[in-house]
Amino acid sequence: MHTLIFGFLELYLTIFFPMVWLTCFLGILLYGFLLKTKRVEEKSLKKIGKVGLFFLGIFFSIVLICAILSKMIIQSDFQQNLNEPITRIDFFVNQKITPISDSQRISAFLSCILQAQGVISHHSHPVNLISFAIAGNGTRYILGEDSQNPHEFWLKMVNLKLYGQGECELKQFTSASLSEWLKPLK
Numbered sequence: 554m555h556t557l558i559f560g561f562l563e564l565y566l567t568i569f570f571p572m573v574w575l576t577c578f579l580g581i582l583l584y585g586f587l588l589k590t591k592r593v594e595e596k597s598l599k600k601i602g603k604v605g606l607f608f609l610g611i612f613f614s615i616v617l618i619c620a621i622l623s624k625m626i627i628q629s630d631f632q633q634n635l636n637e638p639i640t641r642i643d644f645f646v647n648q649k650i651t652p653i654s655d656s657q658r659i660s661a662f663l664s665c666i667l668q669a670q671g672v673i674s675h676h677s678h679p680v681n682l683i684s685f686a687i688a689g690n691g692t693r694y695i696l697g698e699d700s701q702n703p704h705e706f707w708l709k710m711v712n713l714k715l716y717g718q719g720e721c722e723l724k725q726f727t728s729a730s731l732s733e734w735l736k737p738l739k
Contacts, residue, residue: 580605627721631710634690635663641688646738658734665734669726672705679707683738695720696735704729 584602641654642662653659679697686693692710699705705727709720 577605577609623721627710627723630692631723634687634692635667637687637690639663639687643686643688644738645684645686651738662731662734665728665731666708666724666726669706669724669728669731671724671726672702674725675701677701679709681739683735684711694723698732699725702727704732706731 584605639659640656641652642659644651644653653662677700679695680700682695682697684693684695695707695709695711697707697709699707706725707722708724708726709722711720
């Protein structure tokens, strides 16, 4: 089901989206030409314009619904992945793999992420990226420190097989305890 929704969204945005913009552009040019040359009655042109706006509204509604659905599916998958029993997390830092299999450290790491206070998005970006993977799960996660604010992090999810796209942002949050937890890995 996930692949179907994300496949539709990708197809919709890569093929139909440019076609709609091109059609709108050509329609506006044609509308202006017909209005200027008075080859069609003004009442008919207004009706054509209303129909065009109606279909444009439908198009953007579908894009919005697909975006909301994809965000909900990604968040649901993230919660489901964390509800599974986790025996090991592999961290990838500076081309070095560090496996963590101590259940207390895993629990502390996950609670740092899940209980962290979310922050409103702002104009910054993640730096000092650390990726990690939960054993037995095909998803890779990317954890990055915020470029401006200390103890602020970005969490993203990558699963090209499932979602067919790059990184999916999961959460932007602040956590001093996570900063401390990550120190031994760096």
